[in-house]
Amino acid sequence: xxxxxxxxxxxxxxxxxxxxxxxxxxxxxxxxxxxxxxxxxxxxxxxxxxxxxxxxxxxxxxxxxxxxxxxxxxxxxxxxxxxxxxxxxxxxxxxxxxxxxxxxxxxxxxxxxxxxxxxxxxxxxxxxxxxxxxxxxxxxxxxxxxxxxxxx
Numbered sequence: 585x586x587x588x589x590x591x592x593x594x595x596x597x598x599x600x601x602x603x604x605x606x607x608x609x610x611x612x613x614x615x616x617x618x619x620x621x622x623x624x625x626x627x628x629x630x631x632x633x634x635x636x637x638x639x640x641x642x643x644x645x646x647x648x649x650x651x652x653x654x655x656x657x658x659x660x661x662x663x664x665x666x667x668x669x670x671x672x673x674x675x676x677x678x679x680x681x682x683x684x685x686x687x688x689x690x691x692x693x694x695x696x697x698x699x700x701x702x703x704x705x706x707x708x709x710x711x712x713x714x715x716x717x718x719x720x721x722x723x724x725x726x727x728x729x730x731x732x733x734x735x736x
Contacts, residue, residue, distance in 0.1 A: 626684040641699030655731025671735035688735040701729045
């Protein structure tokens with residue numbers, strides 16, 4: 585090959601690499617932007633409507649370390665994927681939800697009575713599934729209440 589052909593070939597290769605890198609940069613920016621936009625599009629959750637029957641329920645295992653440990657294991661199995669490891673509402677599934685998942689560390693959440701949290705776990709609503717069947721034992725439900733309380 586003569587020198588001019590080699591130079592032209594190198595120029596074409598450099599041009600193709602440049603176009604490829606620009607295209608890749610655009611794709612990366614679009615992915616980053618779409619993940620930011622989807623989190624912004626989540627609506628705030630409406631206030632829960634909890635009956636007096638549940639708000640009056642008393643927690644039989646309040647403050648019990650063994651109960652918190654049981655709750656921690658149930659949380660890891662049923663709740664962590666949406667609510668996140670520390671209960672911040674940042675689990676791997678959280679960004680795909682239509683409604684923003686609030687934090688268990690939030691003062692408004694922690695101000696609820698235990699019976700209200702029990703209701704939320706058992707009855708669910710919208711995208712929050714009801715766990716009355718998956719967590720069938722009442723002691724286990726209270727254990728979940730105790731664990732999310734510990735995430736202050």
